[in-house]
Amino acid sequence: MTEKAATIETTRLILRPPHLADVPALFEFLGDADAMRHTHVDLSLRQCRQRVAIHERQRRLDGFAPWTILTKGDGRIIGWGGLYRDPFTPGWGIELGYSFHPAVGRQGYATELGMACTEVADRVLLLPEVKAFAKPENIGSRRVLEKLGFGEIGFVPELSRLRYRRARPSGS
Numbered sequence: 001m002t003e004k005a006a007t008i009e010t011t012r013l014i015l016r017p018p019h020l021a022d023v024p025a026l027f028e029f030l031g032d033a034d035a036m037r038h039t040h041v042d043l044s045l046r047q048c049r050q051r052v053a054i055h056e057r058q059r060r061l062d063g064f065a066p067w068t069i070l071t072k073g074d075g076r077i078i079g080w081g082g083l084y085r086d087p088f089t090p091g092w093g094i095e096l097g098y099s100f101h102p103a104v105g106r107q108g109y110a111t112e113l114g115m116a117c118t119e120v121a122d123r124v125l126l127l128p129e130v131k132a133f134a135k136p137e138n139i140g141s142r143r144v145l146e147k148l149g150f151g152e153i154g155f156v157p158e159l160s161r162l163r164y165r166r167a168r169p170s171g172s
Contacts, residue, residue, distance in 0.1 A: 015067035
């Protein structure tokens with residue numbers, strides 16, 4: 001599959017493939033244990049760079065991977081996420097995932113990113129379904145997934161996470 005959704009603009013966001021120069025700004029939150037308490041934390045700048053590079057390699061295979069998320073107004077990097085096939089925990093299908101800088105929490109950015117991702121999944125990539133995971137205590141992400149039309153399908157003990165699924169609506 002070729003890359004069909006390289007850069008996307010939403011009302012408030014620019015979603016684009018990461019650049020090497022993004023890594024220090026991404027590490028500000030991807031390396032923050034408190035900010036990443038619901039998911040993987042990168043322990044070093046090198047580990048963050050490797051994670052981004054591995055996902056970019058996956059982008060070349062699948063045509064999609066997490067984007068660097070910037071604010072439209074000032075171009076500030078505030079997050080990393082999107083659709084991806086997880087190269088670190090394979091076998092779960094195509095997922096929606098995201099991480100945001102704690103300074104921009106509770107501003108609706110995850111929902112805005114998720115809406116763009118479901119649009120790409122449904123209309124560009126024509127994916128039959130998208131999965132997602134959230135820790136039971138991550139109420140914010142669980143609400144975002146529900147708003148986006150994901151339904152909880154069970155608990156995955158080996159990941160200590162709830163698994164969600166969203167099917168492409170008929171007619172899209």
